Amino acid sequence: MRKSLDSGWALAPATADEVPTAVTGPIPATVPGCVHTDLLAAGLIPDPFLDRNETLLGWIGDTTWHYTHTFEWRGAGGHDRVDLVCDGLDTVADLELNGVPIGSTANMHRSYRFDVRDGLRPGDNDLRITFHPAREYARRWERDLGARPNAYGEPFNFIRKMACNFGWDWGPTLVTAGIWQPIGLDLWHTARLRTVRPLATVHNGTGRVEVHADIARAADGPLTLTATIAGRQSRTTTKTDTATVTVDVPDAARWWPRGYGAQPRYDLEVTLTDTSGTTLDTWRRKIGFRDVRLDTAPDETGSPFTVVVNDQPILVRGVNWIPDDVFPTRITRQRLADRLTQAIDANVNLLRVWGGGRYESEDFYDLADEHGLMVTQDFLFACAAYPEEEPFATEVAAEAAEQVVRLSSHPSLIWWCGNNENIWGHEDWGWKPELGDRSWGAGYYHRVLPDIVDNLDPTRPYWPGSPWSGTDDRHPNDPAHGTTHIWDVWNQLDYTHYRDHHPRFVAEFGYQAPPTWATLAAAITDDPPAPDSPGMLHHQKAVDGQRKLQRGLDAHFTPPRDFADWHYLTQVNQARAIALGITHFRTIEPTCTGTIVWQLNDCWPVTSWAAVDGAGRRKPMWHALRRAYADRLLAIDDTTAVLRNETAHPWHATLTVGRSTLDNDVKAGTTHDVTVPPHGRAQVRHGIAPPGDPTTEVLWAEADGADRAWWFYAEDKDMAYPRAAFDATAAHRNGVTTLTVTARTFLRDLTVFPDRLDGTAEPDDALRTLFPGETATFTITAATPLDEDDGALTTRPVLRCVND
Structure with missing residues (x-):
């Protein structure tokens, strides 16, 4: 029998004079929760997501906090055992019952149980949990065991805690503490x-x-x-x-x-x-009953990484998943359902739970089971060398065993992964001279974790790392073997260089853009906003992120006229980059058997690689993802058309390929009857010659049941686009606004941004390219109907195209 102790808690700093805020006494504490959310609820700190407020709140993670609770005890009622069960404490804590110590914790990723039957007394009982600063604990072990390299400078690798609490290249530094899971008496x-x-x-x-x-x-x-x-x-x-x-x-x-x-x-x-x-x-x-394996048998081009479920090879159309909020207790089942629905609607079939966050919740896995979303779960090691000495060796083994057992019932969990980028980091990131002979985690990834999975859950496979090439005698990020991360494109090259890669399975690749306008406007008060204004720079955590965004714009577009142009064009670039990458990787199957885009979601309002921003709004990239992951995909380049069929039925299609001027004068065309087998591909040499002037013509392809595919012979900045002209009308019916746009000239990547008018407004489509005379219809939903007579909906900056 469980007696909940979730209600009635109070929170206070251990020493009130060391905190720079008006905490004059205990404040109400919500359990599950954390110190930050309680201080926010009490109005004692500013919103850390707004402007640069994050920088004002570092003291919270460096303070010792007391959670106190008084509860009545009327006896065990025939039960001879009474345990205090803590499903999750974040992180370094000492527990006292009626002034007597009952235990300590130092791992956010496991539960704890303490025998308290002899410490309880009739009537009121006082329970106190003291949370010590996580960074201080980590620094102490770093000093004692010797420093280990990591990607972000904070000592997150010396504490078993959500690593991204210490900041990431998409997340703020907000080091939490608190009772983050239910607590009670058993x-x-x-x-x-x-x-x-x-x-x-x-x-x-x-x-x-x-x-x-x-x-x-x-x-x-x-x-x-x-x-x-x-x-x-x-x-x-x-x-x-x-x-x-x-x-x-x-x-x-x-x-x-x-x-x-x-x-x-x-x-x-x-x-x-x-x-x-x-x-x-x-x-x-x-x-659920299913069997799963990874096919990595060597072939003529290396060794694949093919997910096989019930003896059916599965082409993975995946996205990476990070914690959906900096403060995990704000993530409700409904919020998870919304986010997973967004993944499903984008034709995603797999989520990778990344190793710098958490082992995802029962709600997350139950929803994935229900909807048929495959999941791969990283063990929680990311971008760092991790000590294998005590107390970490024991904590890691206990944590891993508990989580493997907890998640073993979920059919959606397809494979366990040992870490994120640590084997790659050890090989390529200059760690070896710094480490010397100190441990770095290899024992976890190659011995401890596979043994735990093999002993406790042999129904699903284990893979030592992401990326990993299958054996120690290969480079861990060898594209010819196993799983690969592709980050040279974002960090160094134009996104068109995705075509240079021929990996067997891409577990990470991505391209940045800012959040939607409504999310950005709620997060920064820069007046005026600009790519280099203070709030914008603070909500960009990637090294040289704004410069890399600008490099991408320079490669394709003429200089933006203003911030509205910059915001729109960076969104377009992100969408095009992801569409190009996925399309290329899908069309080289069976060489490449899956992609996992970085990333689906965000944990706060930030310029990042996400398709869905920190407020849950879909960026244009989401629409590109939906098209690129469609069951029936048509792709084209200057010589070849590829059709990809991810349905259980043959796809009989009439393929039409044409080269046209921008005003839709067809200069060349071919037609082909094509049958694409179930879960298969077909390739057609279309035979269309290139134009004499690449700036005035485009190549296109159409096939029944697929979106039109485009090939541009020149970059946008070099194209002889006409000045955009169109007719646009809006109509409202049954709570939905319909925007109809008819092109009078060529329009590229036509997109409507109704969130500029109403933060709840969202379109059903984006990035439509039209010849003159063609029409696009956008259906816009909002909490309240948009004003159909307001011209703002049909003009810049709400309605945009590249050549406007």
């Missing part, structure tokens, strides 16, 4: 289920679930473990602290990734009973 007797680990497999149509239970005992004697699923039941009796029971489900319906089949799940109930048949504990979950 009352039990005789025995309880310490852990339940269901391992679901399927063979020849029969599903099998092996339920492994670890049992905590307060008394000796036989116990019965029973598992029930799909109307079938199995039980076993044990006199020890472990038990295993197996249930077979004939003709089990398999769980499939979205786009490949349905996602049936079965209710599994596990009970622990004593000799009298009294139920002592119960555990329930939904599980």
